[in-house]
Amino acid sequence: xxxxxxxxxxxxxxxxxxxxxxxxxxxxxxxxxxxxxxxxxxxxxxxxxxxxxxxxxxxxxxxxxxxxxxxxxxxxxxxxxxxxxxxxxxxxxxxxxxxxxxxxxxxxxxxxxxxxxxxxxxxxxxxxxxxxxxxxxxxxxxxxxxxxxxxxxxxxxxxxxxxxxxxxxxxxxxxxxxxxxxxxxxxxxxxxxxxxxxxxxxxxxxxxxxxxxxxxxxxxxxxxxxxxxxxxxxxxxxxxxxxxxxxxxxxxxxxxxxxxxxxxxxxxxxxxxxxxxxxxxxxxxxxxxxxxxxxxxxxxxxxxxxxxxxxxxxxxxxxxxxxxxxxxxxxx
Amino acid sequence: xxxxxxxxxxxxxxxxxxxxxxxxxxxxxxxxxxxxxxxxxxxxxxxxxxxxxxxxxxxxxxxxxxxxxxxxxxxxxxxxxxxxxxxxxxxxxxxxxxxxxxxxxxxxxxxxxxxxxxxxxxxxxxxxxxxxxxxxxxxxxxxxxxxxxxxxxxxxxxxxxxxxxxxxxxxxxxxxxxxxxxxxxxxxxxxxxxxxxxxxxxxxxxxxxxxxxxxxxxxxxxxxxxxxxxxxxxxxxxxxxxxxxxxxxxxxxxxxxxxxxxxxxxxxxxxxxxxxxxxxxxxxxxxxxxxxxxxxxxxxxxxxxxxxxxxxxxxxxxxxxxxx
Numbered sequence: 328x329x330x331x332x333x334x335x336x337x338x339x340x341x342x343x344x345x346x347x348x349x350x351x352x353x354x355x356x357x358x359x360x361x362x363x364x365x366x367x368x369x370x371x372x373x374x375x376x377x378x379x380x381x382x383x384x385x386x387x388x389x390x391x392x393x394x395x396x397x398x399x400x401x402x403x404x405x406x407x408x409x410x411x412x413x414x415x416x417x418x419x420x421x422x423x424x425x426x427x428x429x430x431x432x433x434x435x436x437x438x439x440x441x442x443x444x445x446x447x448x449x450x451x452x453x454x455x456x457x458x459x460x461x462x463x464x465x466x467x468x469x470x471x472x473x474x475x476x477x478x479x480x481x482x483x484x485x486x487x488x489x490x491x492x493x494x495x496x497x498x499x500x501x502x503x504x505x506x507x508x509x510x511x512x513x514x515x516x517x518x519x520x521x522x523x524x525x526x527x528x529x530x531x532x533x534x535x536x537x538x539x540x541x542x543x544x545x546x547x548x549x550x551x552x553x554x555x556x557x558x559x560x561x562x563x564x565x566x567x568x569x570x571x572x573x574x575x576x577x578x579x580x581x582x583x584x585x586x587x588x589x590x591x592x593x594x595x596x597x598x599x600x601x602x603x604x605x606x607x608x609x610x611x612x613x614x615x616x617x618x619x620x621x622x623x624x625x626x627x628x629x630x631x632x633x634x635x636x637x638x639x640x641x642x643x644x645x646x647x648x649x650x651x652x653x654x655x656x657x658x659x
Numbered sequence: 660x661x662x663x664x665x666x667x668x669x670x671x672x673x674x675x676x677x678x679x680x681x682x683x684x685x686x687x688x689x690x691x692x693x694x695x696x697x698x699x700x701x702x703x704x705x706x707x708x709x710x711x712x713x714x715x716x717x718x719x720x721x722x723x724x725x726x727x728x729x730x731x732x733x734x735x736x737x738x739x740x741x742x743x744x745x746x747x748x749x750x751x752x753x754x755x756x757x758x759x760x761x762x763x764x765x766x767x768x769x770x771x772x773x774x775x776x777x778x779x780x781x782x783x784x785x786x787x788x789x790x791x792x793x794x795x796x797x798x799x800x801x802x803x804x805x806x807x808x809x810x811x812x813x814x815x816x817x818x819x820x821x822x823x824x825x826x827x828x829x830x831x832x833x834x835x836x837x838x839x840x841x842x843x844x845x846x847x848x849x850x851x852x853x854x855x856x857x858x859x860x861x862x863x864x865x866x867x868x869x870x871x872x873x874x875x876x877x878x879x880x881x882x883x884x885x886x887x888x889x890x891x892x893x894x895x896x897x898x899x900x901x902x903x904x905x906x907x908x909x910x911x912x913x914x915x916x917x918x919x920x921x922x923x924x925x926x927x928x929x930x931x932x933x934x935x936x937x938x939x940x941x942x943x944x945x946x947x948x949x950x951x952x953x954x955x956x957x958x959x960x961x962x963x964x965x966x967x968x969x970x971x972x973x974x975x976x977x978x979x980x981x982x983x
Binding site for chain 1: 676775892897898928933
């Protein structure tokens with residue numbers, strides 16, 4: 328008996344040391360509606376976690392949510408199956424993450440774009456207003472008519488924040504520029520209504536706009552198409568969408584969700600993960616604007632210099648970009 | 660004056676573009692409901708059609724093949740609805756809801772399986788789309804005041820499906836009110852027993868009504884994905900099938916009033932788009948929510964008191980069972 332106990336304890340110690348030394352964590356990610364190949368937000372996360380997988384050889388569990396009710400289920404399932412870190416995507420998963428994090432106080436959770444305050448949740452937020460500021464400048468400098476447009480998806484403070492930053496950037500580049508702002512709708516279907524997005528864009532073109540920035544998920548597809556059909560410019564969002572219509576995609580406001588997702592998993596692996604709020608702006612390279620072979624010819628050296636100068640000024644604190652969510656109004 | 664005219668033309672154009680899928684769906688619903696089959700699956704059939712149109716157009720670079728595929732697919736869906744409601748006397752509302760849910764999910768599943776883009780289809784090339792058509796002499800006449808501007812600015816420059824939608828209205832009227840088939844179709848929606856007594860198959864008539872319904876929703880779907888846009892996006896029908904259904908009821912199950920109701924919804928939408936963020940004197944900036952709710956508020960107000968009673972076909976929603 329004694330002998331057996333000895334062996335058993337030795338085995339247990341061995342087992343424990345084995346699992347500790349391997350440090351193979353079990354990460355999981357819950358993609359939101361739109362799916363991991365949405366050419367935008369979710370795909371950015373996918374690229375980030377794929378990079379993590381390639382570099383570390385650690386596999387992750389994933390789930391693509393296809394309706395609202397699945398969010399909480401999926402996150403709970405991941406937590407239940409012993410994931411070391413569960414990454415939720417998008418503000419719509421905030422409530423689900425908050426609830427499940429409460430049920431599993433020892434679990435680690437992260438959410439991108441969602442505002443959740445809990446000791447075991449890392450809420451990763453982006454300073455979209457800073458990135459939007461830069462593309463607003465580009466829009467105003469490119470515009471020949473002195474009018475630029477903004478098409479938002481669902482009318483929520485987050486999207487207003489894009490619009491507000493865009494407005495400030497446009498005014499910074501050209502104080503007399505006119506900015507038309509439209510929202511697609513007030514229900515979640517506003518994220519997937521390219522027909523309406525196209526109509527709003529045509530309406531803005533009719534009012535004189537010649538550059539339109541869309542922060543509207545799938546609705547943006549209609550905005551970019553309308554711009555292409557009219558031979559005017561559109562600005563993409565979230566991931567680099569310049570390749571969609573080379574020649575009329577002026578640039579894209581990028582949110583480095585891939586970096587955020589990669590860092591989350593890496594931190595969890597290295598044991599440096601912390602709960603709380605992480606805010607990624609220009610200084611952290613969390614947001615930015617896209618310049619690649621598809622839009623190189625549309626951006627002049629002068630424009631590029633001015634935008635880069637503004638970027639440095641924002642990082643240095645010389646330019647203050649007002650955040651819409653700070654008081655829910657757009658102070659100029 | 661010139662500005663006002665341009666504004667009117669632009670708004671009218673936007674109205675027509677927004678109203679086109681509504682009109683096609685309203686006419687589709689009319690054929691189905693006049694035959695006595697409630698069709699709330701317009702939404703789902705349109706969505707299915709949109710997906711098929713985008714997929715086939717992408718694969719073949721032919722807008723017409725895409726349109727054909729959309730029509731065929733929507734017809735198949737309509738037959739599914741018919742099989743449940745006509746052959747098996749199922750509940751028509753339940754079957755319709757089932758179709759809507761089926762298509763909402765199936766389009767995304769097929770989209771992911773075929774294109775791996777989260778349910779979207781890749782962009783369709785210009786050859787695979789219905790692009791705006793310039794009517795003859797549009798360029799030459801554009802300088803003629805009023806009439807020329809109206810012709811080149813409003814009548815010309817839409818895509819083929821828009822013209823098709825507006826042709827569908829008189830065609831529907833003619834079929835429903837001026838042909839033997841139309842008479843029987845209306846009769847079967849009012850009193851299927853009488854039709855049966857006369858020795859005409861109730862089921863076959865209703866199936867034919869649904870076939871036409873399916874074809875028209877297919878055109879509406881193709882409009883969404885390969886005329887108005889250049890790809891399929893999940894849930895891109897965005898509730899327009901329901902609005903078309905409302906417009907048809909609004910128009911008392913008649914083609915021309917239904918078209919006018921669709922145009923009204925389209926106009927309100929077009930105005931809502933242009934009123935967004937505009938400061939109205941005396942009131943200030945109108946909240947977006949209020950403007951977007953306007954079509955629905957107006958529907959309630961108009962239905963409540965202005966258009967009079969809207970009477971549905973008598974036998975609608977009741978499966979036909981022969982007395983034994």
